[in-house]
Amino acid sequence: MAINTSALNTVYNHYLTSYSTKGTTKYDTHKKSELRNIYHSIVKQNKESPLYILDTSKESRQFAVGIKENSRELKNTIASMGGMDYRELLSKKVAHSSNTNIADAHYLGEDSNPAIPSFNIEVTQMATGQTNTGNYIKSDEQVSLPAGIYSFDVNANDLNYEFQFYIKETDTNLDLQKKLSNLINNANIGLEANILEDGEGNSSLTVTSKNTGLADGKTEVFSISDDHTSKSKGTVGYLGIGSVTRPATNAQFSINGNERTSRSNTFMIEKLFEVTITGVSPEPGMTASIGIKSDTDYLRQNISKFVGSYNDFIKSAAAYQSNRVHSGRLLGELERISSHYSSGLSSMGLSRQTDGTFAVDETKIQDIVDQAESVMDDDDALAGLFQPMKNFSASLLRKANQISLNPMNYVDKTIVAYKNPGHNFATPYVTSAYSGMMFNSYC
Secondary structure, eight states, rough: OOHHHHHHHHHHHHHHHHHHSOOOOGGGGGHHHHOOOOOHHHHHHHHHOEEEEEEEEHHHHHHHHHHHHHHHHHHHHHHHTTSSSGTTTOOOOOOOEEEETTTTEESSSOOOOSSSEHHHEEEEOOOOOEEEOOOEETTBBOOOSSSEEEEEEEEETEEEEEEEEEEOOOOBHHHHHHHHHHHHHHTSSSSEEEEEOOSSSEEEEEEEEESSSOOOOOSSSSEEETTSSSSSOOOOOOOEEEEEEOOOOOEEEEETEEEEEEEEEEEEEETTTTEEEEEEOSSSTEHHHHHEEOHHHHHHHHHHHHHHHHHHHHHHHHTTTTSSOOOOHHHHHHHHHHHHHHHHTTTEEEEEEEEEEEEHHHHHHHHHHHHHHTTOOOHHHHHHHTHHHHHHHHHHHHHHHHHHGGGGGGGEEEEEOOOOTTOOOOSHHHHHHHHHHHHHTTT
């Protein structure tokens, strides 16, 4: 059977742009033993699952994929604070930058590292993307090209794309610019198109690459042409979007006096820090010092990060209540978990609100942090201070794993038949139903 690779690519791109989180982390990688445990859990779940009819609406698909991704993000947040090991929760060290206008950083190393060095970074040039700025033409004038079907070609990231569109006799220059801007932006090929106005009734179509820097041997990130396109040509020259007006540049900086370059403004230093350049050093020799925050500082930041991530998860689940799918079960389970630990969390300055989220009392948080500072050398006393949050996060971690394993458990469905107890066998029914939701209407 032939594989429709075009359909597969469409599904993959739709998933990444519609549901996927901001990016992957090191916590998205797994050992063989972890993958084996997930496999056995899926087999057991499929073996015991009844047969049911799913709500296959678009809302159900979005809900199933959405809560799975949101649970992954919550799990990664807990893991980034050391929560994968119950005893290490909130112990995750936090990076510090002395000048966030030059560079910011995240610590990626092990918390047990006895000697974490600091670095001084000076930035002389940031990495930028390529920009093609078109001609400024009268916005309200009619397009001076004949009506018909036109096309142009874009080469980006070593891939070729053709865009086809229709020019009507009544189209103005601004209509044409908006049409091409929407085509490029909706294609999600790593380019961003915008329309610039000069305040005198003229407008220009500009196209910029989302990726920064240039690879070795490359002179441009993307190119736009209609020299060899399949339909009528002329729009590239008419709009003037074929010429590079600002070439892509690599970042140039020095670390402890050693010159470096990078295609991106975000890079790693010795596998310890993920550094993001935010600006050029105002004066020669002016640096940002990258190191580790004090213990009390990273405790406070980890608490805020944890509460923020949980509140975002609650809000994302509640957002589906207006649809036909039922997130009531998920919200109910989260409510029972948070209610169980609410009294202990309240003593730490985290008060549960009517919508299920938590509000932070900064005064109480500061008291807890101050107490932690006084017993920093006493592991048992330190653990006791944060025991309510440790217990809460452990329950959330278990729930996030359950949601990730079977998001279909929270989708509206009608049970048709239960399997014969003691005589059932493993089937791929549950997992294939979830995967099918991603592919539905594409294949």
